[in-house]
Amino acid sequence: MNIIRVFMMVLVCWALTGFFVSAEDTDDSGIHNFTDESMPEDFSRENEVLNQVTPARIITGDEAKNCDTRLVLIGTTGGISWYPETDRASSSSVLIVNDSWYIIDMGQGSAAKLSEALNYGDFMDTPEGRVETGSSTFLAHANALFFTHLHQDHTADYPSFLLIGAGAGLGTKRDPDTGKTVYVPLKVFGPANRGTLEADKTNFSARGGQVIYTDSSNPDLITPTPGTRQMTDLIWQAFAQGINDVTLDDGYPDHRSLIEVHEIGGTESGDIPFPGIVVDPNSDSCPEMDPFEVYQDDNVRVTATLVDHHQVFPSIAYRFNTKDGSVVFSSDTGPDTKGNLQKLADGADILLHEVIDRAWIDLKFGTPVPGSQMDALKTHMLTSHTANDVVGSVAESCNVTTLVLNHIVPGNTPYAHLLVAENDFPGEVIIGEDFMEIGLTRDTD
Numbered sequence: 001m002n003i004i005r006v007f008m009m010v011l012v013c014w015a016l017t018g019f020f021v022s023a024e025d026t027d028d029s030g031i032h033n034f035t036d037e038s039m040p041e042d043f044s045r046e047n048e049v050l051n052q053v054t055p056a057r058i059i060t061g062d063e064a065k066n067c068d069t070r071l072v073l074i075g076t077t078g079g080i081s082w083y084p085e086t087d088r089a090s091s092s093s094v095l096i097v098n099d100s101w102y103i104i105d106m107g108q109g110s111a112a113k114l115s116e117a118l119n120y121g122d123f124m125d126t127p128e129g130r131v132e133t134g135s136s137t138f139l140a141h142a143n144a145l146f147f148t149h150l151h152q153d154h155t156a157d158y159p160s161f162l163l164i165g166a167g168a169g170l171g172t173k174r175d176p177d178t179g180k181t182v183y184v185p186l187k188v189f190g191p192a193n194r195g196t197l198e199a200d201k202t203n204f205s206a207r208g209g210q211v212i213y214t215d216s217s218n219p220d221l222i223t224p225t226p227g228t229r230q231m232t233d234l235i236w237q238a239f240a241q242g243i244n245d246v247t248l249d250d251g252y253p254d255h256r257s258l259i260e261v262h263e264i265g266g267t268e269s270g271d272i273p274f275p276g277i278v279v280d281p282n283s284d285s286c287p288e289m290d291p292f293e294v295y296q297d298d299n300v301r302v303t304a305t306l307v308d309h310h311q312v313f314p315s316i317a318y319r320f321n322t323k324d325g326s327v328v329f330s331s332d333t334g335p336d337t338k339g340n341l342q343k344l345a346d347g348a349d350i351l352l353h354e355v356i357d358r359a360w361i362d363l364k365f366g367t368p369v370p371g372s373q374m375d376a377l378k379t380h381m382l383t384s385h386t387a388n389d390v391v392g393s394v395a396e397s398c399n400v401t402t403l404v405l406n407h408i409v410p411g412n413t414p415y416a417h418l419l420v421a422e423n424d425f426p427g428e429v430i431i432g433e434d435f436m437e438i439g440l441t442r443d444t445d
């Protein structure tokens with residue numbers, strides 16, 4: 001009966017607060033025209049405490065949990081596979097600031113690990129054991145989700161996050177005055193439509209392959225490169241039978257009201273354009289640029305830049321400035337970003353950077369026939385990712401104090417291979433592990 005009452009309340013709240021996200025307008029020209037349009041109101045607020053340059057102290061081990069600001073690694077591998085002899089999930093991290101969460105990517109295996117790491121619940125002790133006293137609402141802590149790019153190993157658990165999150169506090173907050181649950185959509189930031197297909201460098205068409213297009217009665221929505229907004233809409237459509245059941249039978253809210261998508265490089269209201277540049281992703285997916293602002297609230301100021309994960313476009317690195325220090329997420333990228341990552345990360349406290357093991361690439365691919373599919377894949381691995389013997393010098397050029405190795409490929413590679421990063425980096429190198437927590441503080445005691 002309690003559950004029914006709760007869902008009836010949810011239904012009433014939804015009726016008062018619901019809204020719909022709209023479908024994306026796509027542009028097949030392949031050319032992105034980005035302008036300096038004014039940001040939505042709450043993006044432009046100044047908060048000087050978020051622009052401090054005093055270096056932070058980095059806190060590791062159990063003490064990190066006591067920090068107001070801490071980085072929680074959820075998934076620390078990458079790639080489109082599962083690796084044996086490792087339990088690493090694929091890319092996902094949470095930056096926690098004052099009990100508010102900012103999630104970066106949702107790779108395969110990360111949704112369950114997000115719950116394992118941060119879903120504490122309320123329990124009571126009984127003679128038979130501990131019993132949870134209510135339903136999970138832990139995702140009410142999440143303020144925003146940021147996608148670096150739309151490769152599967154960064155998005156595969158997004159459907160789980162949306163579908164199961166609807167029953168675990170997604171898009172809600174507790175009103176501190178009344179103690180009641182109110183609906184505040186989670187902000188989702190991610191790439192806009194790429195605008196044009198990648199060049200066929202692996203002779204896919206000649207091999208008999210056919211490109212997948214979205215299906216719609218609206219010609220503007222038929223595209224082989226849907227962006228974050230359309231990807232989200234299509235998840236709701238793909239799972240409509242189950243979603244409609246729990247909304248009509250169990251009183252769940254309209255799932256679409258739980259999130260609010262803002263596309264980076266998009267052109268709809270609330271989207272974030274790249275500043276003042278024109279990009280043809282098939283000739284140059286990482287033009288030189290200055291960092292631009294994506295989002296700001298009382299806890300974080302988020303800026304971003306393009307990095308080089310060709311042929312993916314866009315691949316977006318993010319910097320989070322907080323009162324306690326700054327953290328940069330590299331996204332997937334080759335080592336040469338034309339200085340973009342260096343400009344974004346300059347003086348940051350932590351750089352979370354992807355890494356791939358060169359020895360594994362050599363073992364896996366050997367010396368492929370030039371022009372073959374394997375040759376294309378090996379070239380991708382070495383120029384669109386950053387090898388273990390190069391990542392240290394990238395971090396050094398970024399002028400950061402701590403390098404956290406993330407998106408470790410393969411996930412089962414030996415530590416000794418990763419530690420070569422220390423050779424070219426004078427700061428601290430931390431090898432990321434799922435569930436690792438790293439605190440930041442500017443307090444001196």
Ligand SMILES: [Zn+2]
Nearest residue numbers: 078079153332
């Ligand atoms: Zn990846």
Ligand SMILES: [Zn+2]
Nearest residue numbers: 149151309332
């Ligand atoms: Zn990728």
